[in-house]
Amino acid sequence: xxxxxxxxxxxxxxxxxxxxxxxxxxxxxxxxxxxxxxxxxxxxxxxxxxxxxxxxxxxxxxxxxxxxxxxxxxxxxxxxxxxxxxxxxxxxxxxxxxxxxxxxxxxxxxxxxxxxxxxxxxxxxxxxxxxxxxxxxxxxxxxxxxxxxxxxxxxxxxxxxxxxxxxxxxxxxxxxxxxxxxxxxxxxxxxxxxxxxxxxxxxxxxxxxxxxxxxxxxxxxxxxxxxxxxxxxxxxxxxxxxxxxxxxxxxxxxxxxxxxxxxxxxxxxxxxxxxxxxxxxxxxxxxxxxxxxxxxxxxxxxxxxxxxxxxx
Amino acid sequence: xxxxxxxxxxxxxxxxxxxxxxxxxxxxxxxxxxxxxxxxxxxxxxxxxxxxxxxxxxxxxxxxxxxxxxxxxxxxxxxxxxxxxxxxxxxxxxxxxxxxxxxxxxxxxxxxxxxxxxxxxxxxxxxxxxxxxxxxxxxxxxxxxxxxxxxxxxxxxxxxxxxxxxxxxxxxxxxxxxxxxxxxxxxxxxxxxxxxxxxxxxxxxxxxxxxxxxxxxxxxxxxxxxxxxxxxxxxxxxxxxxxxxxxxxxxxxxxxxxxxxxxxxxxxxxxxxxxxxxxxxxxxxxxxxxxxxxxxxxxxxxxxxxxxxxxx
Numbered sequence: 001x002x003x004x005x006x007x008x009x010x011x012x013x014x015x016x017x018x019x020x021x022x023x024x025x026x027x028x029x030x031x032x033x034x035x036x037x038x039x040x041x042x043x044x045x046x047x048x049x050x051x052x053x054x055x056x057x058x059x060x061x062x063x064x065x066x067x068x069x070x071x072x073x074x075x076x077x078x079x080x081x082x083x084x085x086x087x088x089x090x091x092x093x094x095x096x097x098x099x100x101x102x103x104x105x106x107x108x109x110x111x112x113x114x115x116x117x118x119x120x121x122x123x124x125x126x127x128x129x130x131x132x133x134x135x136x137x138x139x140x141x142x143x144x145x146x147x148x149x150x151x152x153x154x155x156x157x158x159x160x161x162x163x164x165x166x167x168x169x170x171x172x173x174x175x176x177x178x179x180x181x182x183x184x185x186x187x188x189x190x191x192x193x194x195x196x197x198x199x200x201x202x203x204x205x206x207x208x209x210x211x212x213x214x215x216x217x218x219x220x221x222x223x224x225x226x227x228x229x230x231x232x233x234x235x236x237x238x239x240x241x242x243x244x245x246x247x248x249x250x251x252x253x254x255x256x257x258x259x260x261x262x263x264x265x266x267x268x269x270x271x272x273x274x275x276x277x278x279x280x281x282x283x284x285x286x287x288x289x290x291x292x293x294x295x296x297x298x299x300x301x302x303x304x305x306x307x308x309x310x311x312x
Numbered sequence: 313x314x315x316x317x318x319x320x321x322x323x324x325x326x327x328x329x330x331x332x333x334x335x336x337x338x339x340x341x342x343x344x345x346x347x348x349x350x351x352x353x354x355x356x357x358x359x360x361x362x363x364x365x366x367x368x369x370x371x372x373x374x375x376x377x378x379x380x381x382x383x384x385x386x387x388x389x390x391x392x393x394x395x396x397x398x399x400x401x402x403x404x405x406x407x408x409x410x411x412x413x414x415x416x417x418x419x420x421x422x423x424x425x426x427x428x429x430x431x432x433x434x435x436x437x438x439x440x441x442x443x444x445x446x447x448x449x450x451x452x453x454x455x456x457x458x459x460x461x462x463x464x465x466x467x468x469x470x471x472x473x474x475x476x477x478x479x480x481x482x483x484x485x486x487x488x489x490x491x492x493x494x495x496x497x498x499x500x501x502x503x504x505x506x507x508x509x510x511x512x513x514x515x516x517x518x519x520x521x522x523x524x525x526x527x528x529x530x531x532x533x534x535x536x537x538x539x540x541x542x543x544x545x546x547x548x549x550x551x552x553x554x555x556x557x558x559x560x561x562x563x564x565x566x567x568x569x570x571x572x573x574x575x576x577x578x579x580x581x582x583x584x585x586x587x588x589x590x591x592x593x594x595x596x597x598x599x600x601x602x603x604x605x606x607x608x609x610x611x612x613x614x615x616x617x618x619x620x621x622x623x624x
Binding site: 104107108111112113143145146147148177178180181182183206207208209210211212213215216217243247250251253254257258259286287288291293294295297298299300301304305307308311312 | 416419420423424425455457458459460489490492493494495518519520521522523524525527528529555559562563565566569570571598599600603605606607609610611612613616617619620623624
């Protein structure tokens with residue numbers, strides 16, 4: 001069985017755009033529960049400024065209070081050198097750096113040109129100097145909502161620049177759900193050829209319903225790491241009403257059914273997922289938590305049962 | 313480019329479980345709008361008893377009032393000989409008959425054993441005697457929500473029995489969204505081998521988020537016909553809160569992006585889809601109508617534009 005590794009991003013990427021502050025206790029409890037479900041990584045929080053993302057202002061406290069499960073890596077988003085210093089203090093297992101492959105998207109999200117982002121992230125890499133594994137998340141790899149197409153060569157070019165600096169992994173992000181399965185197959189094949197020694201993670205959004213189709217395309221192209229967000233939490237500012245990140249439990253349920261070894265305890269994960277609407281105060285897009293697994297059978301409706309017994 | 317044909321089922325399968333009656337005028341207007349969008353078929357209504365499905369009690373009137381577009385086949389669900397007589401009067405282009413491959417599911421949905429369904433549908437086929445092409449929809453082909461697994465051989469067995477009676481096509485239904493892409497590839501390959509001369513249509517539900525992934529798997533296995541429901545309308549009684557039929561415009565958007573030739577006018581279809589929540593009085597699961605197509609670009613946020621201009 002092919003092994004697939006999951007990285008849960010709900011407490012960072014999922015919570016980040018929630019309107020109401022989620023109490024630190026809830027975040028710690030959720031990470032602790034997720035730690036029991038079989039994830040390879042959990043992206044716990046972000047060491048960004050409290051002003052920029054008030055939701056994650058408790059990054060130090062959350063990192064300090066979670067019970068770390070052996071076998072799970074606790075990764076954090078690190079935007080700059082100041083964030084890296086805080087993340088080092090918090091003993092994160094991995095730093096996740098982020099920039100966009102689209103110039104306009106980088107300006108919109110990070111308010112600077114790509115070269116300036118690259119220089120800043122290079123400083124972070126230099127600062128950590130091999131003490132902590134580095135992952136770089138490249139945004140908008142399958143298209144920019146403002147520029148349109150992002151050529152695969154542009155993605156490979158930025159990937160190469162970070163690979164040269166010795167990063168451990170790259171996350172290839174379809175930040176606004178523009179990828180389709182054909183495109184995913186092509187880019188994943190190219191990435192695996194160019195970077196056979198790197199951890200390659202794919203980060204999909206379900207903005208246009210193609211999220212799980214893209215997971216299948218990537219898995220068939222040999223990708224074995226995926227980001228997912230519990231309940232599909234985390235939206236897209238360009239598509240109000242549309243769903244955001246792919247839903248972890250839906251993706252895991254599918255890959256399990258297809259015979260991949262995700263190493264996940266799906267029933268336990270579904271228990272956690274079913275608690276999520278209470279944590280965030282609204283319903284979430286995930287489907288399997290509502291519908292149950294395909295193997296969760298339903299009783300025969302009483303009327304049908306009676307009819308059948310009377311007539312056979 | 314590989315041609316893919318779409319059959320729109322919203323006014324039958326989609327509307328069927330809506331709680332509030334949708335006026336006949338609305339149904340006629342919707343079918344007329346859908347007729348302009350490039351569908352190969354539209355399943356307009358069902359000639360079932362008004363008591364069983366009050367929503368479709370206006371079947372004759374709808375069929376009599378729609379403007380038939382050349383190139384579009386107007387198909388109807390026909391449950392029995394009485395329905396077939398009504399459907400013949402209404403000059404439907406195709407009769408769609410339905411039974412389940414699962415004994416328990418057939419009892420639950422149709423209140424009779426499969427053999428009785430088969431005998432009744434055989435009577436319908438004999439009655440029409442080649443005057444109208446017949447399609448048979450086989451339910452629960454990828455699993456029964458009560459029995460669990462439905463072996464592929466069981467699906468092939470029922471398919472053969474109908475093929476022997478000269479039906480034109482078969483629709484293989486994942487009635488409660490239990491199929492996964494690996495299973496879809498296998499069954500579709502087997503069906504294409506066994507029935508090279510039949511129209512084979514796949515009918516997926518998105519109950520567990522796998523709908524579009526299954527469409528890709530089927531298309532890659534050479535299937536060129538799909539059912540879809542505008543907005544993803546139509547639910548599943550076993551999974552409250554979960555979505556039902558795959559969303560036509562989301563599936564078409566994906567296949568178009570992948571380079572398939574669906575023959576559809578997607579912008580026009582999205583206009584119709586965006587009117588659907590008003591028709592049914594609630595939001596619908598479809599995503600592309602909310603998020604826009606991947607090629608619909610967004611303006612650069614003003615703040616980012618200003619910042620960029622000041623700094624470059």
